[in-house]
Amino acid sequence: MENNDGSAIEFMDDFRGNLFHDEVFVFTPKGDLKVLPFGATALDFAFEIHTEVGGKCIGAKVNQKLVSIGHKLKNGDQVEILTSNKQRPNEDWLKSVVTSRAKAKIKDALKDEKKGFMLDGKEIVQRKLKQMKLDFSSEIVEQLRAFFETKTTSEFYYKVGKGIIDATSIKSFKDFKQQKKAKKGPQVSCTDEKSFTKEIKNLKGPDHDQLLIGEDMDVVDYVLAKCCNPIPGDVVFGFVTVNEGIKIHRTACPNALELMSNHGNRVIKARWTSQQQIAFLAGLKIIGTDRVGLISDLTKVISNELKVNMRSITVDSDRGIFEGSIKLYVDSTNHLEKLIDNLSKVPGVLKVSRFD
Incomplete structure (x- = not known):
């Protein structure tokens, strides 16, 4: 019991x-x-x-x-x-x-705090621009956003308000604008393909209707797009941005289709000048069977045979399979293709491909 x-x-x-x-x-x-x-x-x-x-x-x-x-x-x-x-x-x-209650209340508080920092940042930017005798306009704010490499103006205001971007550093934006302006002679000012063609003809003659990369930097404000890293020999086009000048993209760029289909009026013709002697950064991915001395053989081909400068190399090996990523400087697509061909002949290498 x-x-x-x-x-x-x-x-x-x-x-x-x-x-x-x-x-x-x-x-x-x-x-x-x-x-x-x-x-x-x-x-x-x-x-x-x-x-x-x-x-x-x-x-x-x-x-x-x-x-x-x-x-x-x-x-x-x-x-x-x-x-x-x-x-x-x-x-x-x-x-x-x-608890869902606590999570919701914390998120609400964080949103309110972020809004507060954004408002503070906006006030600071307005005050600084006034001190520098610059207009507080959407164009200037967009240029500031690009200068400080933030994704949106809201993020820019937030970082200024929170102190991540020092308010005193905004003065460096004005100095940068003045230096950039002082270096330039007559510049092509365009908003689309038609205005670009008209301006470039006025400055360089009636036979010029496209951007010559490497030759026109004195009259055209352009940069190479970071999304596809074009190099001489690539088939390219120019895209007129709102506030960051003209960006040069490869026709094989992941963003090319969207830019051409939705903003065709801002796409301009561009090609490389034959006198281009600048080194451009390119990336190669190498896959093969791992063995002793493989990395040494690869670097010999890159540095000794073709006299190419490497920026970085990362290597990983798993279960006998070698995978490496190399960033190096090349002169053109012909230079890069020759390098890929030579690397493919190294014993143990299965595949060599370019990545952006």
């Missing part, structure tokens, strides 16, 4: 444990019961009390012992939240909570 009673008590304990294993029952210092999901932390508890309490939480006392905001609560714990007016939610807090 005693054994039966013992088994019955154990059964009831297991039953109660299984029934409530997804929840944690904890108490406030005044004895109020709070039910939270299993794995809930002191920070979850703080947001359960009130949004402002959660937002200012710096820690807690659990059963009179100091704990961090990420402390996991257990059944029967008495929890007292500690706060500070100087405390603010941050992204790491999302790793310390499990």
Whole structure:
């Protein structure tokens, strides 16, 4: 009978444990019961009390012992939240909570904080531009965004407001504009293909209707697109951007189809000048069977035979398969094709291909 009673008590304990294993029952210092999901932390508890309490939480006392905001609560714990007016939610807090309420409130707080930084940044930019006697216009702001290499103007304002971009460094933008302006003579100013053709003919003569890469830098503001890294010999075209001059793309560029189909009026003819003697960065991917001395043989072909300068090389080997990525400087596509052909002849190499 005693054994039966013992088994019955154990059964009831297991039953109660299984029934409530997804929840944690904890108490406030005044004895109020709070039910939270299993794995809930002191920070979850703080947001359960009130949004402002959660937002200012710096820690807690659990059963009179100091704990961090990420402390996991257990059944029967008495929890007292500690706060500070100087405390603010941050992204790491999302790793310390499990309840949807706490996550939503933290995300809301982060959004509000970001908006505040953006507004502060906008005010700082306006003030700095006024001091530099530059107009606060969408064109100038877009140029600032490009100068500081941010994806959007909102991101630019946010970084200025938060101090990631030092407000004093905005002055360097004006210095850059003045230096750039001083270096240039008469410049082609265009917004589409028609205006480019008209301007280039006016400056260089009626026989000129396309951009000569390497020869026209004195009259045309252009750069090589980073998305496809064109090199002499590639079939290319120019694309008139809104605020960053003309960008040169390969016709095989991943963005070429979208640019040509949706913005055909801003696509201009371009080709390489035969006098081009500049080295261009290209990438090669090499796959083969791993063996002792393979890397040495590859670098001999690159550096000794073809006199090519390497910028970087990364190598990985797994289960006898060698895979390497090499970035190097070449003069043209003919130069690159000769290099690919020579590397393909190295014993053990299975495939050599170009990547952007």
